[in-house]
Amino acid sequence: MSEATRDKMKEAAARLFYTQGYHGTSVRHIAEQANVNIALVSYYFGGKKGLFEQLMTQFLEGYLEAMHIDDETRMKSTREQLLSVIRSLLSYQQNHYHLARMVHREMTMDSVLVRELMSTYLRKEKHDFEQLLRRGMKEGSFNKQPIDFVLIQLRGMITLPYYSPQYLRELYQLSTTEPYFINRYVEHLTSWIDSCLCGIEPTRTNRVMLKIN
Amino acid sequence: MSEATRDKMKEAAARLFYTQGYHGTSVRHIAEQANVNIALVSYYFGGKKGLFEQLMTQFLEGYLEAMHIDDETRMKSTREQLLSVIRSLLSYQQNHYHLARMVHREMTMDSVLVRELMSTYLRKEKHDFEQLLRRGMKEGSFNKQPIDFVLIQLRGMITLPYYSPQYLRELYQLSTTEPYFINRYVEHLTSWIDSCLCGIEPTRTNRVMLKIN
Numbered sequence: 227m228s229e230a231t232r233d234k235m236k237e238a239a240a241r242l243f244y245t246q247g248y249h250g251t252s253v254r255h256i257a258e259q260a261n262v263n264i265a266l267v268s269y270y271f272g273g274k275k276g277l278f279e280q281l282m283t284q285f286l287e288g289y290l291e292a293m294h295i296d297d298e299t300r301m302k303s304t305r306e307q308l309l310s311v312i313r314s315l316l317s318y319q320q321n322h323y324h325l326a327r328m329v330h331r332e333m334t335m336d337s338v339l340v341r342e343l344m345s346t347y348l349r350k351e352k353h354d355f356e357q358l359l360r361r362g363m364k365e366g367s368f369n370k371q372p373i374d375f376v377l378i379q380l381r382g383m384i385t386l387p388y389y390s391p392q393y394l395r396e397l398y399q400l401s402t403t404e405p406y407f408i409n410r411y412v413e414h415l416t417s418w419i420d421s422c423l424c425g426i427e428p429t430r431t432n433r434v435m436l437k438i439n
Numbered sequence: 440m441s442e443a444t445r446d447k448m449k450e451a452a453a454r455l456f457y458t459q460g461y462h463g464t465s466v467r468h469i470a471e472q473a474n475v476n477i478a479l480v481s482y483y484f485g486g487k488k489g490l491f492e493q494l495m496t497q498f499l500e501g502y503l504e505a506m507h508i509d510d511e512t513r514m515k516s517t518r519e520q521l522l523s524v525i526r527s528l529l530s531y532q533q534n535h536y537h538l539a540r541m542v543h544r545e546m547t548m549d550s551v552l553v554r555e556l557m558s559t560y561l562r563k564e565k566h567d568f569e570q571l572l573r574r575g576m577k578e579g580s581f582n583k584q585p586i587d588f589v590l591i592q593l594r595g596m597i598t599l600p601y602y603s604p605q606y607l608r609e610l611y612q613l614s615t616t617e618p619y620f621i622n623r624y625v626e627h628l629t630s631w632i633d634s635c636l637c638g639i640e641p642t643r644t645n646r647v648m649l650k651i652n
Contacts, residue, residue: 245549247462249460327547330547333603334544336458344605344609344610345609371630375623375624378599378607378611379631382595382596383595390546392554396554397561397562397565400587414585421634422635425634
């Protein structure tokens with residue numbers, strides 16, 4: 227029962243933090259939505275802050291797991307591996323829609339918690355992407371170029387749809403929770419990788435595919 | 440005197456919202472920092488929310504003004520015009536560092552205010568960039584491609600350094616408030632435009648320049 231109760235509280239909290247913001251959410255509200263006694267929030271998480279931090283950490287741990295390249299993909303080209311990681315991270319964020327926005331939003335704050343999470347999880351994310359890009363540059367699949375801005379741009383493009391989904395909805399009628407979204411977005415990122423990283427022109431086939439969607 | 444007082448309050452509020460967040464900032468605190476009577480905040484802005492909304496609007500109005508292409512630049516190529524707008528928007532955000540982060544952060548919220556600001560200011564921003572890109576595609580300077588994701592990516596890249604400056608500082612030792620930052624970043628964006636939009640390989644000169652910085 228304890229695991230299920232914990233999950234219920236986490237789910238309720240993620241939904242409330244997402245809609246009401248951290249400051250607009252009370253422990254009482256979380257307990258009500260999860261249908262548990264208010265004392266349990268303190269008991270399991272040490273209060274609202276503890277619950278919030280646990281949600282952040284859990285999301286980022288899952289995010290790093292989603293970056294893992296399996297043995298089958300590892301046999302493919304570096305370009306394919308990069309695309310596979312990108313697709314996996316987009317799916318992960320889509321599956322954790324509420325948490326994703328909450329975490330990305332919180333990461334723009336300048337707090338002790340954020341600095342800690344950056345220097346662990348986001349440093350690991352940076353490291354993994356850097357390895358992949360350097361390998362691609364070394365073997366000649368990617369053009370040599372200053373790697374820092376490519377990494378920053380890459381992370382920006384992967385997180386963009388999930389930190390500000392309503393921008394895409396309001397101005398572009400794109401729903402980032404729909405399955406088609408990831409397919410279209412990955413196609414755009416593929417042509418970005420091909421032209422900016424690999425230095426090749428998008429093929430005619432790609433262009434036609436892009437038009438159809 | 441009234442104009443100077445108003446400005447003092449706005450400056451104090453922008454700084455406090457930036458460091459403490461909206462919820463962590465009180466009207467009393469703003470009045471203290473601006474060295475004015477607390478009643479003046481209500482008098483001039485109708486309270487904290489009114490002051491906050493005025494700061495948001497003011498930032499976005501200046502942002503759109505920074506997109507204006509002057510007559511001299513209008514004589515240049517579409518690529519040059521796009522680069523000039525990008526540089527201008529980066530400088531504007533750098534000059535309004537506190538406000539920029541506050542606004543970009545707030546724009547990730549799903550509120551009535553945000554929807555209003557999106558459907559006016561951000562719709563105008565999208566429109567202006569779209570005009571520029573369509574002209575470039577029509578005259579053949581830019582490759583034809585689905586325009587929505589290019590626009591989204593472009594906005595993402597322009598705002599990224601100023602919505603999460605501490606990410607660039609912590610993990611890349613890049614200070615987005617330094618003058619050199621914009622030069623380096625514009626060089627990166629130039630090579631993005633050349634390879635992704637114009638479909639040309641970065642020249643050797645560009646590469647050498649990128650290395651030096």
